[in-house]
Amino acid sequence: MRLLYCATAIGEMNTSGNYVGGCLCGAVRFTVAAKPFWSACCHCESCRRATASPVAAFVGFDEDSVQFRGDARRLFSSSSGVERSFCVNCGTPLSYRSTQWPGEIHLYAPTFDNPAAYPPTFHVHWAEKLTWFGVMDSLPKHDHANAPADTSQ
Ligand SMILES: [Zn+2]
Ligand SMILES: [Zn+2]
Secondary structure, three states: OOOOOOOOOOOOOOOOOOOEEEOOOOOOEEEEOOOOOEEEEEOOHHHHHHHOOOOEEEEEEEHHHEEEEOOOEEEEEEEOOEEEEEEOOOOOEEEEEEOOOOOEEEEEHHHEOOHHHOOOOEEEOHHHOOOOOOOOOOOOEOOOOOOOOOOOO
């Protein structure tokens, strides 16, 4: 099932650069041919370790709309049914897929050339948030992975 979590315009194609991105060293580049389904911050321990950051800012897309270029991308199964990818040259995390969300691929907002075009619209795994990490926004905050059930918001 494809989940449409929000009607907020994210990743508007204002310039030709909005839908391209890549890793720190440039060995892996990606292009996305469709608008994202959603954009959110994940506070879970796995994402924190995978990104070495207090929070991971994800953008969810139809997996068929994303194309990677370059041969430095490696896949890693971080838990059952979960596939993450990263650049083997510079270590940048690049994607997340899970059997929990078939047909979706989750990219990281900061790896886009124009990350400002992908503001988060909610938080997930809020229950695992680091105590010293402050979040000042008024976005919806979900204790676990569940996104808002109400797709009309
Ligand atoms: Zn790289
Ligand atoms: Zn997570």
